Amino acid sequence: MISALTPLRVILFIPLFFAGVIVVASVLMRAIRLARFPGFGARYDRELAFLNRELRLLAAGIVLLFVLIPAGIGVALIVRDTGAAVSAARGEPARAPAPEPANTSLAPEPGDSGGSRESGTFPPAAAREPTPPQPSREPELAVAPTPGPVTHERPLPERAIDPALLALVPTDLSRHAIRTPVVIGPAEMASGDWRQHVGTVDALFIHAHPDDESLDFAVLMAALARRGLRIATLLLTDGESGVDRYPNRTVPPGYPEGRLAGETLRAVRVEEARRALAILGSDYYLHTGWRNHPYNRRADELPLDAIMDAWGGEEAVVTRVAQMIAALAPRLVVAPDGPSEAREHFEHEATGVVVRRAIEMERAAGRGPGAYLLSVDPFQREF
Numbered sequence: 001m002i003s004a005l006t007p008l009r010v011i012l013f014i015p016l017f018f019a020g021v022i023v024v025a026s027v028l029m030r031a032i033r034l035a036r037f038p039g040f041g042a043r044y045d046r047e048l049a050f051l052n053r054e055l056r057l058l059a060a061g062i063v064l065l066f067v068l069i070p071a072g073i074g075v076a077l078i079v080r081d082t083g084a085a086v087s088a089a090r091g092e093p094a095r096a097p098a099p100e101p102a103n104t105s106l107a108p109e110p111g112d113s114g115g116s117r118e119s120g121t122f123p124p125a126a127a128r129e130p131t132p133p134q135p136s137r138e139p140e141l142a143v144a145p146t147p148g149p150v151t152h153e154r155p156l157p158e159r160a161i162d163p164a165l166l167a168l169v170p171t172d173l174s175r176h177a178i179r180t181p182v183v184i185g186p187a188e189m190a191s192g193d194w195r196q197h198v199g200t201v202d203a204l205f206i207h208a209h210p211d212d213e214s215l216d217f218a219v220l221m222a223a224l225a226r227r228g229l230r231i232a233t234l235l236l237t238d239g240e241s242g243v244d245r246y247p248n249r250t251v252p253p254g255y256p257e258g259r260l261a262g263e264t265l266r267a268v269r270v271e272e273a274r275r276a277l278a279i280l281g282s283d284y285y286l287h288t289g290w291r292n293h294p295y296n297r298r299a300d301e302l303p304l305d306a307i308m309d310a311w312g313g314e315e316a317v318v319t320r321v322a323q324m325i326a327a328l329a330p331r332l333v334v335a336p337d338g339p340s341e342a343r344e345h346f347e348h349e350a351t352g353v354v355v356r357r358a359i360e361m362e363r364a365a366g367r368g369p370g371a372y373l374l375s376v377d378p379f380q381r382e383f
Contacts, residue, residue: 183285205232216334221280224281293346295346318361325358338354
């Protein structure tokens, strides 16, 4: 094995060695990061999700061309030489061609009627005794019978779904009553005029960004709406710092062309949330328009204090949300968990902290919702 590692073949494994060093270093760096932020889970891998398809294909091609193929050639050469060395060590002689017989004539020599192996002659066919047929040494294969259909002793139980539960989910939009939510924007929310346009509700959904209303508890909202309950949705930001991952999409009516960003993205996401809430059945769509921070790489991470300061200070933010809960008087509040130690976006956790403190403030005053439902991140360490 050692003799097979010639300098040329060692060179073939150098790219694989350095690739392994890079992988080990990345794992160690990830472990250190997770030690500092225990519950963050796989969220530190999100940078890879922002590499476009061309870059991923280019990286895969480079690894295949400069790492895997040379290593594969090196392994093949080592296996070949090692096999030859093992055969030589066992003393296996090289195969030589079989020698030809001295006399290949089939005619008997004069005076010889029986033939001889030494002379290389054989008796005539009539003089040779027929060779009895030999039994075959190969064992007969038993043919297994063709199996019939597999049957169970007991039939598998069928899961019965309550038709009443199915009726709550709007699977058929043609029969689903689409509502027209009252939209209250940042200007009305800041001035306090929004109180004139809303009434009490049964359920209040509070989220950080547009699309969270669809990703978290959308089915619950639709089910409550089908029961005839009044629903309000409060989104703290408009998502203007998000990433448009489909700039080359087919442009549907109402969408601007090209990559969306900034105020253009804000307007699109607000309209998307309005349409989604109309389908889900929310009566009110309130959005405060607080600053949305980008979260497209690890360097974008912000602590909770920085988010609160950007939104106007923790005490002011908690007080405003508590006032909204008091005015809407919901029986149920749905919001992200916070602090959760697992943040799909750090503004989700900030939203959870604000809502938790606001509900505590309201309950201390003898008000507040009767139920408080949390949206739990699947990577959260403690549930």
